[in-house]
Amino acid sequence: VVVGAGVVGSAIAMELARRGYEPLLLEQGFDVGEGASKSNSAIVHTGFDARPGSIEATLLARARPLWPAIVEELGVPFLRIGALMLGAHPGDLARLRSEMVPLARSNGVPVEILDGADVARLAPWAMPDASGALLVPDESIVDPFWLTRAYAEAAIGSGGSVRLGAEVVGLSLARGAVVAQLRDGATVVADQVVNCAGLMADAIASLAGDGSFTISPRKGEFLVSEEAFGIDRIALPIPGPMGKGMLLTPIIFGGLLLGPTAHDQLDKRDHSTHRDTREVILHACAGLAPSVAEARPIRAFAGLRTVSSTGDYILRASAVSDRLHHAAGIRSTGISASPAIAQFVADQVERARGWRPAPRPRRLEPRQLDAASGGAVVCLCRSIGAAEVAAASRTAVPVTTLDGLKRRCGVTFGDCQGNLCAVAAVAALANASGVPVTAVTRRGPGSWLFGAPADGWRPAVARHERPRAVPPPSTEADLIVVGAGLAGVGAALTAGHSGRRVLVVERLDRAGGAAVGYGLRLGRSERDALQAFETAGAAAGIGFLGSTTVTGLLPSPDGWVVLGQGESGTIELRASSIVLATGGYVEPAEHLGLDGPRPAGIVTADLVHQALAAGLLPGRQAVLVGDGRSADATWRALVAAGCDVVSMTTRTPDEVRGDTRLESVRFGDAWTDADTLVLCHRLLPQPFLLRGLGSLDARPGCPAPVDQDGRVADGLWAAGTCAAPDVDHRTSLADGSRVASRSIESLRAGA
Amino acid sequence: MRLLTGERVVVHATPDAIWDLFGDPSSLARVLPGCSALEADGPDRFRGVLAARLAFITIHADITATLSDQVRPRSLRLELAGRPRGLAGAFRSSIPVRMEPHDGSTEVSYDVDLELSGRLATFGAPLLREVMRGQVTELVRNLEREVARDRAGPPP
Numbered sequence: 001v002v003v004g005a006g007v008v009g010s011a012i013a014m015e016l017a018r019r020g021y022e023p024l025l026l027e028q029g030f031d032v033g034e035g036a037s038k039s040n041s042a043i044v045h046t047g048f049d050a051r052p053g054s055i056e057a058t059l060l061a062r063a064r065p066l067w068p069a070i071v072e073e074l075g076v077p078f079l080r081i082g083a084l085m086l087g088a089h090p091g092d093l094a095r096l097r098s099e100m101v102p103l104a105r106s107n108g109v110p111v112e113i114l115d116g117a118d119v120a121r122l123a124p125w126a127m128p129d130a131s132g133a134l135l136v137p138d139e140s141i142v143d144p145f146w147l148t149r150a151y152a153e154a155a156i157g158s159g160g161s162v163r164l165g166a167e168v169v170g171l172s173l174a175r176g177a178v179v180a181q182l183r184d185g186a187t188v189v190a191d192q193v194v195n196c197a198g199l200m201a202d203a204i205a206s207l208a209g210d211g212s213f214t215i216s217p218r219k220g221e222f223l224v225s226e227e228a229f230g231i232d233r234i235a236l237p238i239p240g241p242m243g244k245g246m247l248l249t250p251i252i253f254g255g256l257l258l259g260p261t262a263h264d265q266l267d268k269r270d271h272s273t274h275r276d277t278r279e280v281i282l283h284a285c286a287g288l289a290p291s292v293a294e295a296r297p298i299r300a301f302a303g304l305r306t307v308s309s310t311g312d313y314i315l316r317a318s319a320v321s322d323r324l325h326h327a328a329g330i331r332s333t334g335i336s337a338s339p340a341i342a343q344f345v346a347d348q349v350e351r352a353r354g355w356r357p358a359p360r361p362r363r364l365e366p367r368q369l370d371a372a373s374g375g376a377v378v379c380l381c382r383s384i385g386a387a388e389v390a391a392a393s394r395t396a397v398p399v400t401t402l403d404g405l406k407r408r409c410g411v412t413f414g415d416c417q418g419n420l421c422a423v424a425a426v427a428a429l430a431n432a433s434g435v436p437v438t439a440v441t442r443r444g445p446g447s448w449l450f451g452a453p454a455d456g457w458r459p460a461v462a463r464h465e466r467p468r469a470v471p472p473p474s475t476e477a478d479l480i481v482v483g484a485g486l487a488g489v490g491a492a493l494t495a496g497h498s499g500r501r502v503l504v505v506e507r508l509d510r511a512g513g514a515a516v517g518y519g520l521r522l523g524r525s526e527r528d529a530l531q532a533f534e535t536a537g538a539a540a541g542i543g544f545l546g547s548t549t550v551t552g553l554l555p556s557p558d559g560w561v562v563l564g565q566g567e568s569g570t571i572e573l574r575a576s577s578i579v580l581a582t583g584g585y586v587e588p589a590e591h592l593g594l595d596g597p598r599p600a601g602i603v604t605a606d607l608v609h610q611a612l613a614a615g616l617l618p619g620r621q622a623v624l625v626g627d628g629r630s631a632d633a634t635w636r637a638l639v640a641a642g643c644d645v646v647s648m649t650t651r652t653p654d655e656v657r658g659d660t661r662l663e664s665v666r667f668g669d670a671w672t673d674a675d676t677l678v679l680c681h682r683l684l685p686q687p688f689l690l691r692g693l694g695s696l697d698a699r700p701g702c703p704a705p706v707d708q709d710g711r712v713a714d715g716l717w718a719a720g721t722c723a724a725p726d727v728d729h730r731t732s733l734a735d736g737s738r739v740a741s742r743s744i745e746s747l748r749a750g751a
Numbered sequence: 752m753r754l755l756t757g758e759r760v761v762v763h764a765t766p767d768a769i770w771d772l773f774g775d776p777s778s779l780a781r782v783l784p785g786c787s788a789l790e791a792d793g794p795d796r797f798r799g800v801l802a803a804r805l806a807f808i809t810i811h812a813d814i815t816a817t818l819s820d821q822v823r824p825r826s827l828r829l830e831l832a833g834r835p836r837g838l839a840g841a842f843r844s845s846i847p848v849r850m851e852p853h854d855g856s857t858e859v860s861y862d863v864d865l866e867l868s869g870r871l872a873t874f875g876a877p878l879l880r881e882v883m884r885g886q887v888t889e890l891v892r893n894l895e896r897e898v899a900r901d902r903a904g905p906p907p
Contacts, residue, residue: 077805081877232877254875374839374870383839383869391837414873551839552868563868565839692872694752 001180001190003168003204005032007144007338008327009196010151015342016349017158020358024188025152025160026180028167028200030444031404032397033148035198037334038407039222039271039303041249041257043234044078044140045336048109049100049244055313056333061108062340064138070339074150076142077252083139083234084114084123086130086288092238093132100134100238111136125230125289139234141252144335145407151338153396158360162397165444168197171207173321192349194325199268199306201314201328210320215329217268217304220260221277223297226415227698228256235288246284248292253410255698258285258292260303269659273300275593296699298415299590301598305332313337315344322352373569377507377549378428379421381414381688385565389425393432403443405429415688415700417588419607423614426450437616442600446660449600450616454642459613460519474543477503478747479740480562480575482550482689485513486526486729487720488581489533490736491743495579496540498744503573504537505564509546513583515729517609518633526733545571553578553689559715576750577715577743580690580704581736584683584721591684591700595655601662605634605680612637619676623665624648626680628728634680647672650681683725687718710739717743754880755863760891762857764898766824766850769857772897773818773827782897784889787811795819801833805882811836825850840869861887 002013005027016023029035044067047060071078085100087093097113104111112135114122119130126133152162170181171193180188197204202215228250237245249257259281278297286293308314308329318324327345330337350357375386392399392409399405402412402422411425412418418425426449430437441447479495481488484506495502504511511533515522522530537544545564548571552563559576586604594602603618605626611618621644624635631648638645655666656677664671687704690696695705695712703725704718712718719739720732762769772778776797780789785802792798795818802811814833821827829846843866851858863883871879 075808077878079877079881228875232880250875250877252875252878254873254878374835374837377839382873385837385839385870387837388870410873549839551870552841552872554841554843554866554868563841565869570834570839570841689868692866692868 001026001178001188001193002196003180003193004035004196004198004201005029005148005152005162005164006035006037006196006198006334007033007148007151008330008334008341009194010148010155011338011342012194012196012327012345013155013160013162014151014158015346017155017160018359019346019350020159020360021355023155023160024190025155025162026166026168026182026188027162027164028183030164030401030441031399031407032152032162032164033145033407034443036303036305037144037148039301040144040220040305040332040335041222041247041260042141042144042251043249043336044142045333046109046136046138047107047333047336048104048111048136049239050107052103052106055315056331056337057107059313059337059340059344060333062343063337066339066343067140074147074154076147076150078140078142079252080138080140081233081250082135082137083236084119084126085134085136085236085238086119086126087132087238088127088130088287090131095238096132096134104134104136109136109138123233123235125291126235127288127290141234141250142335143252147335147338149395149397149408156396164398164400168204168207171204171324173208173323178323191353192323192325194327194345194349196327198330199304201306201326205318205324205326205328208318208320208324210318210324212319213314213326213328214309216307217265218307219263219265219270219302219304221273221281221300221302222257222259223278223281223295224251224299224301225256225258225292225295225297226254226700227295228254229289229291229295231256231289237288246281248285248288256292256295258282258295258297264307268304270597271302271304272595272597273302273593274595278593294699296591296701297593298700299417300593306330313341315341315348317348317352325349325352373567374565376547376567377551377565378424379411379414380507380549380686381416381420382410383549383551383565384409384411386428386567389428390432393429399429400433401441401443402426402429402449415684416585416606417590419588419604420585420610422449422607423610423616427614437614444660447600448661450611450618451620453612453615453617457641459615460637460640474501474503475571475573477501477543477573477575479503479577479579479743480505480560480573481579481581481740482562483507483513483581483583483722484511484533484544485581485583485720486515486529486732487583487736488513488579489529490733491579491581491719491740492537492542493529493532493540494737494740495744496537496542499541500744500747501541501543503543503545503575505545505548505550505562505573507547507549511544514630517613518605518630519609519637520629520633520729529733550689552692553716577747578717579736579739579743580687580712580716580718580722581720582686582689582722584686584725586679586727587682587684587701589653589677589679592652594653596657597659599656599658599660599662601658601676602656603676603678605630605678608634608638608678612641617641617643619643619674619678621646621674622676622678623653623672623674624678624680625653626650626727630727630729631680634678638678643676646674652681653677680727683721683727685722685725687722709742710735711742711746715746752865752867752876753862754865754876754883755861757860757862758884758887759858759860760887761853762859762891763855763895764857765855766852766857768898768901769850769859769894770824771901772894778897782890782893784886784893795821803882803886805878810838812842820847835871838870840867840871842867842871
């Protein structure tokens, strides 16, 4: 039995299975890698700066030659990008030469010294006055979720098994066997047990009467930025008296990781993050790369590293019994050393009982994506299609939670933090697992996402079970309008009346965007425009292509190519001009950085209306932040569905409480009990399409860069919320009409 | 985006031998990494299916390849456009290639401009760079094998 399916436990299970044994991996969480293995810098560290002679340094050195085979055999996302330890002061170069180079050499890690000019050439993003740097070419990055899962799946493939939600509460080593008691009353009998329980390793040891060590948590807070500022290597400062300091790490699937802080605490369950810490991290990281000061993090998270009472890894049999082995105190280098720790522990387990291996290694085939179509787009921020979500739902380690799905395909990771895609993602997961949507949780019992609405309630805006696929009258037009919200409708009507061929491409199967989706109380001109679009649009030469998400714009010699993605695949459309009317999304709480943990139930009004349209209740007792007609409509919709909206305020929340689901929210000094916090305070523009063209960086909140006429580039225009966000869309209709007029004038001038 | 600039590889074959491979779809199909189908689609234009392995995932893409700005045997431009299967979006790449003879070998230098949309655009530049370099390494290996095969002549 291996207790704990973090990266170390999973690697050990794989190693044991490959040697012909039948390990059972027990994990108290509802996915593998739910502890420190999911919240770290995702670096495969060479150990160039490890303390020579420590167990850690020895195992990091042993792990280095094992990595190429791990990456190849397990098909793990891994990039050797190298690290730069940057010196800011004139004396730093000498320090790197006299201290770091000999240390790296004694650890057997190749390094190079770069002078200031080399740094400027190799890392133009680094601070301009860098005096030099230590280049460590073999430092690498990995997807930590994928690695942990791949270990576990390789264990399963070689004869092992994994049990999730299995918390060990008793351990008996008497009478020639190990008997592990689980929280659910089950017992597991085994020959030997390996304790890989991370932060809880001391508790597992003490279940067997072994009090030989203690483990305490050291919290590290990180920030995630979608924009990477061109940073293509790991950047780290020269270590000071306070430790290694904060790093900049490119994320393997794009974006940048900033941090971590280091804060010793007592509570092993406290993963809270703090708004004040953001400034600390941004300031420290901007010292390495000045542009990072302009970062707009999309989320913060905290990881708890294990600090053992011995100051080093604890890899040994227990003094209580040679059937109990510890792999504990693995500090912050668990990922990096995992292949070597696994071999070391497996050797130890074999020796303890005189076992002889019967090797049966299995390769994991890389995931094949050969579906004819990507399917309809589920995640708008990252253009993740239904085919990818479906492939992610079929992994050997079963996925039962939204967080598990996130770590398998990337949904909910982007700018909107799941507020635009969680409803569809949860529905897809429920469908794949054959459970009701309301049974899918964020990360296990208590972290519920959706409930059932009040009896007899029906959504005001019904969701169509099978979106209507309207074939476009033609794939070519004079003007393509992307988005059929108020701005898109305004643009289309104006252009249609001028006699131009207009095609509107819309993600939903209806027009009206958020105005209709939220059930806003519309003004007369808005109602009339929507009515005219529905009834007279076709007659005015306006085509409508619904249920199609535009995922790309490509310039062409005679205008633009627009790539649309629908259920049946990609469609290519052409036009002389494009008007982007892609709207916006409510700023998620993750961007604000509230103090506290991250329970389920902190959502935006976008998610509320999507959930209600799908017949799901997003919360039972809610606090609503915002005012104006969008917030009013959200209040009405929640109350009608049976949610108790206990307070509606324009104040910004400061702090939240709740381990699994939200329990209360603090505004100033006052706490309000609620299981749901709904934000409807501010809209961020959603011009994601412009990122692919390079005309916009990946920081959230950047509107389409338009001139006074609404022009972005030749033949490319933007109108409404994606250019000038307004939470109540008051100006959208008129703005769409205005920009369409300009674009038509421009077409005439060109003709 | 400019993904790669001033990349260089040495191919153990003459520029003329390399050039000849580019004109013929069946040779080109054996040379292009992960190519499972390729057919001529007009002069200097091909259509087919390529696969790229990103270590952890294999992506198949329907592509068209166009050769332009040809100055035999010194330089050409390869334009690739494609759509990955199973993923939303598309890519378009322009790869100017220059060839310099060197004692029976050829030093090939190239740049890669890449336009991405949809899912591929969300992968970071470091990952895409690694994939592109891997594809070129395989291309060079295939080129050398193919040229050696031609030199040996057709099987009896």
